Amino acid sequence: MTSNPSVHRPAARRRRAPRGSGELLRGEIIAAARDCLNRLGSADAMSIRAVASHVGVTPPSIYLHFADKEALLDAVLVDLFTELDDVMQQAVAGISHPLERLRQQGLAYVRFARSSPEYYRLATMNVRTEAGNVDAILGTAAFTHFLGTVSECMDAGIFASGDPLPIALELWAAAHGIASLLVAKPYLPWGDPEVVAEHVLRAAAIGHAVADLIGDPDCPQFSAWLAAEQARPQPAG
Amino acid sequence: MTSNPSVHRPAARRRRAPRGSGELLRGEIIAAARDCLNRLGSADAMSIRAVASHVGVTPPSIYLHFADKEALLDAVLVDLFTELDDVMQQAVAGISHPLERLRQQGLAYVRFARSSPEYYRLATMNVRTEAGNVDAILGTAAFTHFLGTVSECMDAGIFASGDPLPIALELWAAAHGIASLLVAKPYLPWGDPEVVAEHVLRAAAIGHAVADLIGDPDCPQFSAWLAAEQARPQPAG
DNA sequence: GCGATAACTTAGGGTCGTTAAGTTAGCCCG
DNA sequence: CGGGCTAACTTAACGACCCTAAGTTATCGC
Numbered sequence: 104m105t106s107n108p109s110v111h112r113p114a115a116r117r118r119r120a121p122r123g124s125g126e127l128l129r130g131e132i133i134a135a136a137r138d139c140l141n142r143l144g145s146a147d148a149m150s151i152r153a154v155a156s157h158v159g160v161t162p163p164s165i166y167l168h169f170a171d172k173e174a175l176l177d178a179v180l181v182d183l184f185t186e187l188d189d190v191m192q193q194a195v196a197g198i199s200h201p202l203e204r205l206r207q208q209g210l211a212y213v214r215f216a217r218s219s220p221e222y223y224r225l226a227t228m229n230v231r232t233e234a235g236n237v238d239a240i241l242g243t244a245a246f247t248h249f250l251g252t253v254s255e256c257m258d259a260g261i262f263a264s265g266d267p268l269p270i271a272l273e274l275w276a277a278a279h280g281i282a283s284l285l286v287a288k289p290y291l292p293w294g295d296p297e298v299v300a301e302h303v304l305r306a307a308a309i310g311h312a313v314a315d316l317i318g319d320p321d322c323p324q325f326s327a328w329l330a331a332e333q334a335r336p337q338p339a340g
Numbered sequence: 341m342t343s344n345p346s347v348h349r350p351a352a353r354r355r356r357a358p359r360g361s362g363e364l365l366r367g368e369i370i371a372a373a374r375d376c377l378n379r380l381g382s383a384d385a386m387s388i389r390a391v392a393s394h395v396g397v398t399p400p401s402i403y404l405h406f407a408d409k410e411a412l413l414d415a416v417l418v419d420l421f422t423e424l425d426d427v428m429q430q431a432v433a434g435i436s437h438p439l440e441r442l443r444q445q446g447l448a449y450v451r452f453a454r455s456s457p458e459y460y461r462l463a464t465m466n467v468r469t470e471a472g473n474v475d476a477i478l479g480t481a482a483f484t485h486f487l488g489t490v491s492e493c494m495d496a497g498i499f500a501s502g503d504p505l506p507i508a509l510e511l512w513a514a515a516h517g518i519a520s521l522l523v524a525k526p527y528l529p530w531g532d533p534e535v536v537a538e539h540v541l542r543a544a545a546i547g548h549a550v551a552d553l554i555g556d557p558d559c560p561q562f563s564a565w566l567a568a569e570q571a572r573p574q575p576a577g
Numbered sequence: 578g579c580g581a582t583a584a585c586t587t588a589g590g591g592t593c594g595t596t597a598a599g600t601t602a603g604c605c606c607g
Numbered sequence: 608c609g610g611g612c613t614a615a616c617t618t619a620a621c622g623a624c625c626c627t628a629a630g631t632t633a634t635c636g637c
Contacts, residue, residue: 119602119615128615147384151594161617163596172594203559228465228524240525260570261563272530273518273540280517281510287465288477293509302551303510303544310547312566314539322440326498329549333497365584387624398586400627409625579637586631593624600617607610 117159129168129178131158136179140221146176146229176225183222188245190215201255202308208249209278209304210297216282217296223286227279249275261308263315270311277307354396366405366415368395373416377458383413383466413462420459425482427452438492439545445486446515446541447534453519454533460523464516486512498545500552507548514544 135157139149151172155162169175194211195204216223240246253267253274262270281303285296293299317328372394376386388409392399406412431448432441453460477483490504490511499507518540522533530536554565 150592152592162594163618164616166595167615200559200563202563206559224465227520228461240528259563261566268529269531269536269539272521272528273536273543276517276521276536276540277514277544278517279521280513280515283464283520284509284513284516291477291509292505294506299506299510299513302506303513306510306544306547306551307514307540308547309550309562310543310545313546313550313569314543316566316569322437322443325546326437326439326496329498329553332550332553388626389624399625400587401585403626404584581636582634584631584633586629588627588629590627591625594622596619596621598617598619600615602615603613605610605612607608 128158128160128164132165132168132175133178133182136175137182137222140179140225141219144221146221146225151175179222180226183219183226184243184245187212187215188243188248191245192248195252201252201259202261204252205256205274205308206301206304208252209274210300212245212278213282213285213296213300213304216286220286223282227283228287246271246275261312273311274304274307277303365395365397365401369402369405369412370415370419373412374419374459377416377462378456381458383458383462388412416459417463420456420463421480421482424449424452425480425485428482429485432489438489438496439498441489442493442511442545443538443541445489446511447537449515450519450522450537450541451534453523457523460519464520465524483508483512498549510548511541511544514540 132154135154136149139153139157140146143149143153151165152162154175155165165175169178191208191211194207198204198207250267250271253262253271256262257264257267257270278300281300284291285293285300317325320328369391372391373386376390376394377383380386380390388402389399391412392402402412406415428445428448431444435441435444487504487508490499490508493499494501494504494507515537518537521528522530522537554562557565
């Protein structure tokens with residue numbers, strides 16, 4: 104009952120690292136933590152003991168490199184955020200239309216979340232790093248690049264010019280909403296996740312663009328505007 | 341260090357309940373669990389021991405009424421979903437315009453999340469009740485009522501007629517996105533939470549309405565449509 | 578009043594995060 | 608080349624946790 108090898112692999116006790124290279128073990132610990140997280144599915148299920156055993160070391164050794172479990176999880180997150188940026192950047196390689204870039208970045212974001220749900224939960228659904236500075240999120244390359252795309256959309260006249268930060272945060276909220284629900288409630292009747300993600304992202308982008316266009320009407324006024332538009336011929340209507 | 345009374349209050353050992361009324365204790369346990377959840381801030385921090393002590397009972401007694409900790413948390417959630425429905429229904433009392441009803445329900449949803457963050461986390465950010473049937477969410481009065489409002493919007497011509505479920509899920513994703521981030525990352529520069537929530541919800545609703553209007557153009561086509569609209573006089577532009 | 582049994586408690590097994598204190602191995606320096 | 612310094616790690620253990628098995632006590636029907 105103890106030590107299911109497929110999930111555990113006690114990993115023969117490793118040789119002591121040479122004198123200067125405590126950092127070496129640090130990297131191995133992070134990798135092992137990611138592995139455990141993948142296999143066990145949640146940060147709670149990932150025990151320090153399991154990580155240690157996976158590296159071939161006793162639990163207290165972990166604490167020579169990380170203050171506590173949360174610090175280890177934070178270190179895992181730093182790794183992951185750089186990977187998120189990678190996939191988001193790859194998704195827009197060679198695409199020039201700013202709105203299309205925005206769309207592809209959003210889709211890549213949702214895809215990343217779905218491809219490693221435990222990581223996504225860890226990154227977004229905890230209050231961890233709470234007192235930690237805002238830059239832990241806004242300063243990541245991923246968010247910075249996304250902010251840049253929002254700026255491009257403003258320059259292209261798709262969104263009203265101004266500070267891109269609020270729009271970026273609000274678009275992120277939409278992307279996070281669908282990513283989060285797809286991850287947390289996969290059994291709901293979403294249909295094709297890729298399609299529903301596209302719908303949500305498209306609606307958010309169109310919504311902000313049109314909101315900038317028509318100002319801030321109340322609901323009856325918007326209904327009237329919409330009715331008038333419906334009466335006109337539409338390009339793909 | 342043990343038992344901070346303001347958070348614990350060991351609660352004098354209660355008298356044994358009369359014969360038929362085990363259900364009585366059950367209710368008290370749920371109430372105590374909600375209390376602990378409020379005070380301690382997360383489901384992990386809420387220990388069975390604390391709940392038991394709060395009721396004035398020993399930990400094993402909890403297991404006479406709930407199979408395990410998760411079952412207790414589920415019971416807390418059932419309570420909360422009815423409360424969510426209450427506030428969402430109150431928010432639309434006396435409002436007849438369907439889009440305005442949609443808006444108010446969304447705002448009430450976000451407000452509910454922000455007013456009890458621990459509950460919201462518990463309800464949405466866990467995989468709990470996963471194998472449990474879909475109705476645990478879609479069958480709640482809150483979601484059913486929301487679905488009704490989406491239907492009303494279709495009847496009013498705001499959204500294209502059809503199955504309201506996909507639209508409802510996608511609008512929920514937007515509301516959840518901003519609610520979730522406001523709860524999990526309150527330190528980000530959101531500005532007034534009520535305002536940012538309104539922006540996100542408005543963009544989602546407008547976005548779906550306009551998407552239904554203009555069909556499914558690619559990004560350059562949408563840009564062209566937008567430019568043409570911008571060249572026309574707008575009601576509140 | 579007296580069993581039957583619902584409503585609890587005591588005791589404990591196993592896991593977890595974390596710490597204190599000990600031990601071993603690599604490297605520097607004479 | 609060998610002695611010691613200290614980085615790198617281990618052993619042992621504390622306290623908290625979830626949960627279970629087995630015992631005890633109070634209430635109620637008769």
